[in-house]
Amino acid sequence: MSRVYNFSAGPAVLPEEVLKQAAAEMLDYNGCGMSINEMSHRSKTFDSVIQTAEQDIRDLMNIPDNYKVLFLQGGASQQFAAVPLNLMKNGKAAYIITGQWAKKAYQEAQKYGEAIEVASSADKTFSYIPDCSDLPIPDDADYVYICENNTIYGTKFKTLPNTKGHILVSDVSSCFLSEPVDVTKYGVIYGGVQKNVGPAGLVISIIREDLITDDVPVYTPTMLKWKTQADNGSLYNTPNCWSIYMCGLVFKWLKAQGGLEEMKKRNEEKAAILYDYLDQSKMFKGTVRKEDRSLMNVPFITESDELNAEFIAEATKAGFVSLKGHRTVGGMRASIYNAMPIEGVRKLVEFMDKFEKERA
Amino acid sequence: MSRVYNFSAGPAVLPEEVLKQAAAEMLDYNGCGMSINEMSHRSKTFDSVIQTAEQDIRDLMNIPDNYKVLFLQGGASQQFAAVPLNLMKNGKAAYIITGQWAKKAYQEAQKYGEAIEVASSADKTFSYIPDCSDLPIPDDADYVYICENNTIYGTKFKTLPNTKGHILVSDVSSCFLSEPVDVTKYGVIYGGVQKNVGPAGLVISIIREDLITDDVPVYTPTMLKWKTQADNGSLYNTPNCWSIYMCGLVFKWLKAQGGLEEMKKRNEEKAAILYDYLDQSKMFKGTVRKEDRSLMNVPFITESDELNAEFIAEATKAGFVSLKGHRTVGGMRASIYNAMPIEGVRKLVEFMDKFEKERA
Numbered sequence: 001m002s003r004v005y006n007f008s009a010g011p012a013v014l015p016e017e018v019l020k021q022a023a024a025e026m027l028d029y030n031g032c033g034m035s036i037n038e039m040s041h042r043s044k045t046f047d048s049v050i051q052t053a054e055q056d057i058r059d060l061m062n063i064p065d066n067y068k069v070l071f072l073q074g075g076a077s078q079q080f081a082a083v084p085l086n087l088m089k090n091g092k093a094a095y096i097i098t099g100q101w102a103k104k105a106y107q108e109a110q111k112y113g114e115a116i117e118v119a120s121s122a123d124k125t126f127s128y129i130p131d132c133s134d135l136p137i138p139d140d141a142d143y144v145y146i147c148e149n150n151t152i153y154g155t156k157f158k159t160l161p162n163t164k165g166h167i168l169v170s171d172v173s174s175c176f177l178s179e180p181v182d183v184t185k186y187g188v189i190y191g192g193v194q195k196n197v198g199p200a201g202l203v204i205s206i207i208r209e210d211l212i213t214d215d216v217p218v219y220t221p222t223m224l225k226w227k228t229q230a231d232n233g234s235l236y237n238t239p240n241c242w243s244i245y246m247c248g249l250v251f252k253w254l255k256a257q258g259g260l261e262e263m264k265k266r267n268e269e270k271a272a273i274l275y276d277y278l279d280q281s282k283m284f285k286g287t288v289r290k291e292d293r294s295l296m297n298v299p300f301i302t303e304s305d306e307l308n309a310e311f312i313a314e315a316t317k318a319g320f321v322s323l324k325g326h327r328t329v330g331g332m333r334a335s336i337y338n339a340m341p342i343e344g345v346r347k348l349v350e351f352m353d354k355f356e357k358e359r360a
Numbered sequence: 361m362s363r364v365y366n367f368s369a370g371p372a373v374l375p376e377e378v379l380k381q382a383a384a385e386m387l388d389y390n391g392c393g394m395s396i397n398e399m400s401h402r403s404k405t406f407d408s409v410i411q412t413a414e415q416d417i418r419d420l421m422n423i424p425d426n427y428k429v430l431f432l433q434g435g436a437s438q439q440f441a442a443v444p445l446n447l448m449k450n451g452k453a454a455y456i457i458t459g460q461w462a463k464k465a466y467q468e469a470q471k472y473g474e475a476i477e478v479a480s481s482a483d484k485t486f487s488y489i490p491d492c493s494d495l496p497i498p499d500d501a502d503y504v505y506i507c508e509n510n511t512i513y514g515t516k517f518k519t520l521p522n523t524k525g526h527i528l529v530s531d532v533s534s535c536f537l538s539e540p541v542d543v544t545k546y547g548v549i550y551g552g553v554q555k556n557v558g559p560a561g562l563v564i565s566i567i568r569e570d571l572i573t574d575d576v577p578v579y580t581p582t583m584l585k586w587k588t589q590a591d592n593g594s595l596y597n598t599p600n601c602w603s604i605y606m607c608g609l610v611f612k613w614l615k616a617q618g619g620l621e622e623m624k625k626r627n628e629e630k631a632a633i634l635y636d637y638l639d640q641s642k643m644f645k646g647t648v649r650k651e652d653r654s655l656m657n658v659p660f661i662t663e664s665d666e667l668n669a670e671f672i673a674e675a676t677k678a679g680f681v682s683l684k685g686h687r688t689v690g691g692m693r694a695s696i697y698n699a700m701p702i703e704g705v706r707k708l709v710e711f712m713d714k715f716e717k718e719r720a
Contacts, residue, residue: 004393008400011601016387019395023386027379033364033679035379037559037606040368040682073433073561074583077597081581111579194598199397201433201561201600219471219579221441223434237437238554240561241371242602246397319393322400 005344008322009151009297009335010174010195018249036245041238049241050234053248060251060260063183063206070205070226071234071244076101076173076192079203080108082224083145083169083188084115085216090140094118096161099126099150100328101171106145112217116141119161125329126153128289132161143167143187149175149294151195152326154287154333156294160185167211174296176204177254178338179264187211193243196296196337198250202243254338263338270336270345271295277349283307283356287331301331308332311355320348365704368682369511369657369695370534370555378609396605401598409601410594413608420614423543423566430565430586431594431604436461436533436552439563440468442584443505443529443548444475445576450500454478456521459486459510460688461531466505472577476501479521485689486513488649492521503527503547509535509654511555512686514647514693516654520545527571534656536564537614538698539624547571553603556656556697558610562603614698623698624655630696630705631655637709643667643716647691661691668692671715680708 006013029036032045039046054069063069072078083105084093091113095106097120109115118137119130137144144163149156151174160168167187176191183189188207194200205226212226222228228236254263275293278286278300287299302308308331315323325331336345366373389396392405399406414429423429432438443465444453451473455466457480469475478497479490497504504523509516511534520528527547536551543549548567554560565586572586582588588596614623635653638646638660647659662668668691675683685691696705 002393003387006394006398008398008403011398011400011598014395014398019387019397023383026383026386027363027376033362033681034366035374037379038366038368038371038374040371041560042687043368043682073435073438073600075433075597078433078581078583081583085581108582111581192598199600199602200401200598201603217579219577221438221445221471221581221584222468223438223441224581237435238371238552238560240433240559240600240603242559243561243600321393322403327402 004319004321005340005348006321007334007336007340007348009326009333010192011200012195012335012337013339014198014246015250015253015339018246018253021249022246037242039241041235041241046241049245049248053244053251056248056251056255057204060177060254061181061183061206066209067183068207068209068212068230070207070229071239072203072205072229073201073223073240075201075203076171076190077104078224079171079190079205080105081111082226083143084109084112085220085224086226087167087169087188087211088113088142089215090142092116092138092141094135094137094141094144094166096120096130096132096135096144096146097122098129098147098155099153101150101152101173102145102147105147105171109145118144121155126150126155127287129155129157129292135161135164137164137166141166143169145169147171149173149296151297151335152329154294154297154299155292156296158291175294177260177263178267178296180260193247195335198247199243201240202247204247266342267295267336267338270340270342271298273342273345273349274298274334274336277352281352281356283359284352296337297333297335299325299329299331299333305330314355315351318351320351362679364679364681365700365708366681367694367696367700367708369686369693370552371560372555372695372697373699374558374606375610375613375699378606378613381609382606397602399601401595401601406601409605409608413604413611416608416611416615417564420537420611420620421541421543421566426569427543428567428569428572428590430567430589431599432563432565432589433561433583433600435561435563436531436550437464438584439531439550439565440465441471442586443503444469444472445580445584446573446586447527447529447548447571448473448502449575450502452476452498452501454495454497454501454504454526456480456490456492456495456504456506457482458489458507458515459513461510461512461533462505462507465507465531469505478504481515486510486515487647489515489517489652495521497524497526501526503529505529507531509533509656511657511695512689514654514657514659515652516656518651535654537620537623538627538656540620553607555695558607559603561600562607564607626702627655627696627698630700630702631658633702633705633709634658634694634696637712641712641716643719644712656697657693657695659685659689659691659693665690674715675711678711680711
């Protein structure tokens with residue numbers, strides 16, 4: 001067996017220790033004689049799995065007691081509908097458009113009320129984060145919505161927008177658990193886990209309790225009503241037990257590594273290696289305004305599509321895989337999530353440098 | 361490691377061969393250097409996984425070309441909303457209420473139009489399937505809805521209802537792939553996979569193409585619109601890749617066993633062992649009208665709650681686990697899905713017989 005360096009934007013690299021433990025427990029979880037894939041979600045064993053996972057993410061993120069943690073299906077795309085369905089009381093919300101996912105959330109919200117674009121970086125292919133210090137947010141807006149780290153374009157909000165007292169809703173899918181956050185600044189934080197946390201098919205929504213109510217439109221599907229999910233401890237129906245279990249193993253791994261402070265340190269170190277190289281390279285260049293660069297997703301290009309393709313092909317052969325940029329933008333993108341070891345980034349840069357020198 | 365006999369109603373027992381293969385491939389799927397849990401859902405490798413899974417279930421169920429196979433999130437509970445959202449054009453549908461899940465589907469449909477109860481077995485705690493040969497189905501009903509195998513109560517439609525020319529929609533969650541079916545008799549067949557197929561967090565919906573349209577209410581969440589999912593080959597967003605992979609392994613296993621004809625034979629044989637024992641026992645008795653008995657879920661009781669509890673406790677100690685009946689009905693229930701070996705049923709019956717004789 002030979003493992004590659006996997007720079008996929010998601011689903012993405014997981015800690016090898018976690019995969020090894022999952023393999024070892026596949027036929028018999030914790031001496032119960034069955035796989036985690038085979039047990040009732042209402043069994044004591046699984047109850048312990050989900051409760052422990054919840055406590056561990058609470059510890060990692062320092063989530064206050066007045067926030068619920070929901071383990072849901074349907075990914076961020078389903079929360080794009082759940083957010084307006086659960087939060088639009090005045091039928092109005094402010095969206096900051098920093099990429100494709102923010103735009104999709106904005107379009108979905110238009111089904112349920114007046115979604116207002118209050119800022120956008122579409123003018124420069126979403127290569128920066130707009131100034132959000134004084135946005136025209138309507139007084140009666142129910143919330144302000146952001147996609148905090150933009151996987152496709154490689155930007156990140158380094159400071160949160162001034163919401164002028166409104167609830168902040170943030171999709172953190174691609175920066176989930178990458179650094180400490182102050183949960184109290186948000187009404188809702190949610191993320192698909194398949195980028196920086198665990199296997200696909202699970203979204204974790206962290207929601208301030210007072211925002212979870214029965215006051216939703218009559219046409220809200222039961223599964224999209226947060227109150228249903230919260231009242232049932234995420235077990236209204238059978239959840240994605242495997243992903244909850246795997247995320248739980250990742251939470252334990254994160255704690256053992258030193259928690260989110262340590263992750264931030266490592267992620268900054270890894271990103272610096274790559275960005276520093278890009279900044280001095282004559283062949284490769286980053287596409288994002290420096291102050292808005294993501295620690296997680298690093299897009300870069302060469303002078304031509306042909307050279308991009310050549311680089312990707314050679315990198316793949318050398319064991320650096322999934323470096324192709326998103327199908328909508330092209331170029332390259334290295335996603336360097338928590339589970340990407342620093343050696344992976346160092347070796348990628350060595351490879352890029354060699355590739356560049358050979359063609360100088 | 362000591363495996364138990366797992367009679368859970370779902371998530372439920374999986375073939376040991378499948379679990380072993382999954383464990384073996386956990387760090388390196390098919391020589392690609394990464395886990396199935398780590399790879400992009402848009403990679404060639406995963407494309408092959410999902411395409412192969414689709415072809416295999418098409419082969420197993422003999423699904424005609426004019427039916428789409430969708431791999432979706434949210435379980436059957438989410439399809440309870442998707443069915444009326446996608447199918448109610450006249451705003452009217454006929455529901456046959458044979459248990460809690462049919463009832464939940466019926467209640468969800470009331471959000472979107474007129475859901476009419478055309479038959480019910482609630483009068484006798486859902487212990488039988490009502491006569492459905494001549495139901496008062498309105499001419500303009502958009503569809504007739506059934507839950508084909510009732511997990512909690514242990515009943516099964518042995519003949520499909522006379523829909524009087526209307527589209528039949530069937531939730532087959534707990535009898536999925538347990539025997540051959542004539543797909544052409546249905547407009548929609550769907551099932552959560554976590555009972556008889558694979559890990560939780562995936563529902564497979566098999567839908568006649570002409571029923572997949574853009575004509576849905578404006579408030580339909582994108583994720584619940586079948587057309588979105590069909591147009592994107594179930595990859596509108598990141599699906600539950602793990603469960604799709606595991607279901608694919610189960611499909612291969614089913615083919616290797618001889619397909620659904622062979623499964624039917626084995627399931628009839630297993631069920632007969634248990635029902636024959638119940639029919640002659642003086643301590644245990646089945647709760648379902650004989651002609652409506654499920655091959656998958658076998659509920660039974662003794663004369664008292666105390667004796668039920670004692671039996672469950674002793675059975676658990678002896679390695680026969682998850683025999684407790686659903687929390688809403690009590691008693692016992694043995695779920696004997698495809699992956700339950702015949703020895704498991706034989707040994708359970710031996711154990712029940714011994715328990716009975718010791719207390720005679």
